[in-house]
Amino acid sequence: MAFEQRIEAAMAAAIARGQGSEAPSKLATALDYAVTPGGARIRPTLLLSVATACGDDRPALSDAAAVALELIHCASLVHDDLPCFDDAEIRRGKPTVHRAYSEPLAILTGDSLIVMGFEVLARAAADQPQRALQLVTALAVRTGMPMGICAGQGWESESQINLSAYHRAKTGALFIAATQMGAIAAGYEAEPWEELGSRIGEAFQVADDLRDALCDAETLGKPAGQDEIHARPNAVREYGVDGAAKRLKDILGGAIASIPSCPGEAMLAEMVRRYAEKIVPAQVAARV
């Protein structure tokens, strides 16, 4: 089955389990609203790519890992969109969860999706309890404190920002989770996969900075120019458009070079190359 179908099928099953006849119906539908239609599902796709490159001998566990990671990502979007953070009206082309439902339901949706992520991993353990526990730990480390996406968002409340810790946590963390969890699900060591995730995360951040600076809200499916408005660090402000575009290319080259030895090494390198083509905005691709 293609990655996309695997992800959507496993995601739908997880959300269905979170609903049930005894559940409060608004919150139950909000869970589904928050995860569909999906965005590009970049993180779970990367996770399944790494798992496949490592042999993917427990596909059900890989699927669970992919869904757990995407649930955490979706939860973070719901919370980041709240009035006290970005106060975003639109996400993936439709009203944000707190706009469509309410602020209380948006907070509970995020909370429920986080919990669901860990539940999905525990339930998929089957004959590989050690891998499942490693997946829980890897996901928790990249989600919470002191160096997960919660930490990343927390940096925005500091008067003095440690920029490298901020970026590593805010954007890098879930890409590192993607490569490491893909490896763990297939029975590989996590540690050698950190660099690949870290570099892809960095590339994604620079590409996002370029899009935020160059694209309009319709192309983005969310408000543009947000970094400027919120005075957030942005590679385009730091290096200019051409500088940021060159940096993006260098990072992706480094990412490919960092791929650990595994049966599907060449396939994975090709996948990162295709990914690079996809994330570079058209206006920039013409310039590098």
Add this chain to the structure above:
Amino acid sequence: MAFEQRIEAAMAAAIARGQGSEAPSKLATALDYAVTPGGARIRPTLLLSVATACGDDRPALSDAAAVALELIHCASLVHDDLPCFDDAEIRRGKPTVHRAYSEPLAILTGDSLIVMGFEVLARAAADQPQRALQLVTALAVRTGMPMGICAGQGWESESQINLSAYHRAKTGALFIAATQMGAIAAGYEAEPWEELGSRIGEAFQVADDLRDALCDAETLGKPAGQDEIHARPNAVREYGVDGAAKRLKDILGGAIASIPSCPGEAMLAEMVRRYAEKIVPAQVAARV
């Protein structure tokens, strides 16, 4: 070591791991602020009581389970206190997290504590991976959707409330988690322990309703009369003070009768009796 010391030592270790030199400092201190000084630590104490009654052959795992449960409870308090829910100023006699820090940091504190709960369980697995995974599942089921505390809070956004589902999820869930996780940590089946947790949760709810109706803010350490203000279901409104007090006594009797067979059955019954004396407000104890 006494339960209280075991809980506080394990809690301090978990919070310390969430801090670290690379962490954003406000969020790092907010985590500690949210869990200390603890309240009565009723849920983790109940968990350790059940684990002890079941032989407690893996005390480090029991401690992790107790801390995980309390972290989730503290997270729920931080989120429930937010302006869009209870808009509470005071909790455990000091300003709530969003008042002391900010709303963004309160949301992130709750998120981080939830994640930390699952991480603590995964890291404590050692030679008992199956128990650890069962603990993750049990905690997730009683925290998220469709029947955990998130679901319980979600019911407050519905125009028609399923009262029994609401109470079971809102207050009962973490007491059921306490008894079941205590049993699991010590290698016992979870299912027979549901009723004890459910009845203690119900008793706690009725006792809380009595306190909310009878005590002042200073005694409570939080605003009084909140159920009346928020038009929430309350046993005193339903049965009157004497009716609610009688109900509380009946429920606790049923709780003791429901204790499954285990080496420490008598000790556990005594512990529930002492707990009952503690939760009944003095004004009520004189009347039953």
